Amino acid sequence: MERLQKVIAQAGIASRRKAEALILEGKVRVNGKEVRTLGTKVSESDRIEVEGIPVEREEKVYLLFYKPRGVISSVHDDKGRKVVTDYIGMFEERIYPVGRLDYDTSGLLLLTNDGAFANLMMHPRYEIPKTYIARIKGIPTREALDKLRKGIKLEDGMTKPAKVKVVKRDRKGQHAIIELTIHEGRNRQVRRMCEAIGHPVEKLRREQFAFLHLRGLNAGDVRPLTPHEVKQLRALAESGSM
Incomplete structure (x- = not known):
C-alpha cells in the first residue's frame, strides 16, 4: 500500500504537492469514487484516475549494483562526478539507490523505483x-x-x-x-x-x-533481482519489524 499522492507523483502526472492539491480539489478518483482525503492508501490493483485520465503506474524495478569506489550514491551530481545511474543503462522508470555507500566505499547497493520496498530495506527497525x-x-x-x-x-x-x-x-x-x-x-x-x-x-x-552477495560480479556490474529475491527481502524485513 502506498499513499495516493505518491503514486500520482511517481507516475509523472504531477509533483507530490500538486498531486495533493488535485486530491483536495476532488479531481482524483479511486475505483470510480472521488477521493478528497490526503494520505489515502492504494494498492497496485486499485484503479486511479486524475481528471478523468487513468494513471499508468511504473513497472517496479529492483537492481543489485556493485558500486565502484569513486562513484556517488545518487542519480545526479552537480560537480560532474560519476553517479550510480551512469552504470545501469536506460530505464524509463525513475530509479534511485536504496540508502547510500560513501564515495570512497565500494560494494553492494540496491536500486529501485519502489518507495515502500526502499523504506523496508533502509529503516533500522527492520534490522536488515x-x-x-x-x-x-x-x-x-x-x-x-x-x-x-x-x-x-x-x-x-x-x-x-x-x-x-x-x-x-x-x-x-x-x-x-x-x-x-x-x-x-x-x-x-x-x-x-x-x-x-x-x-x-x-x-x-x-x-x-541480507542474503545477497557480490560473488560473480565485478565493480560496475549490475543485475536485476529475481522476484523470489524481492519476496525474500520483504519477508526478512517484516520478520524483523517490532
Missing part, C-alpha cells in the same frame, strides 16, 4: 544485516573487537551490537582485514566505529546485504 570487509590500520586486540560486538558510543549515540572477526593479519602488524556485520545504516558508520577503537579504515567494501 549488512556485511562489510574492511582493511584497517594496525591489528585490533580482542578487547577492541569486543567493544564493537557489544556496541560502541559514537557522537550520535550507541551502536547496536555488531558481528566482527579478523579475516587476515599483516605479518608486519601494519594492517588487518576484518569482516563486520551491522544492522544499522548511519552515515559512515563502519568507518566511525573503527576509528573509535583506534583502527581507521583504509579500504572498505560492502560484501553482503
Whole structure:
C-alpha cells in the first residue's frame, strides 16, 4: 500500500504537492469514487484516475549494483562526478539507490523505483544485516573487537551490537582485514566505529546485504533481482519489524 499522492507523483502526472492539491480539489478518483482525503492508501490493483485520465503506474524495478569506489550514491551530481545511474543503462522508470555507500566505499547497493520496498530495506527497525570487509590500520586486540560486538558510543549515540572477526593479519602488524556485520545504516558508520577503537579504515567494501552477495560480479556490474529475491527481502524485513 502506498499513499495516493505518491503514486500520482511517481507516475509523472504531477509533483507530490500538486498531486495533493488535485486530491483536495476532488479531481482524483479511486475505483470510480472521488477521493478528497490526503494520505489515502492504494494498492497496485486499485484503479486511479486524475481528471478523468487513468494513471499508468511504473513497472517496479529492483537492481543489485556493485558500486565502484569513486562513484556517488545518487542519480545526479552537480560537480560532474560519476553517479550510480551512469552504470545501469536506460530505464524509463525513475530509479534511485536504496540508502547510500560513501564515495570512497565500494560494494553492494540496491536500486529501485519502489518507495515502500526502499523504506523496508533502509529503516533500522527492520534490522536488515549488512556485511562489510574492511582493511584497517594496525591489528585490533580482542578487547577492541569486543567493544564493537557489544556496541560502541559514537557522537550520535550507541551502536547496536555488531558481528566482527579478523579475516587476515599483516605479518608486519601494519594492517588487518576484518569482516563486520551491522544492522544499522548511519552515515559512515563502519568507518566511525573503527576509528573509535583506534583502527581507521583504509579500504572498505560492502560484501553482503541480507542474503545477497557480490560473488560473480565485478565493480560496475549490475543485475536485476529475481522476484523470489524481492519476496525474500520483504519477508526478512517484516520478520524483523517490532
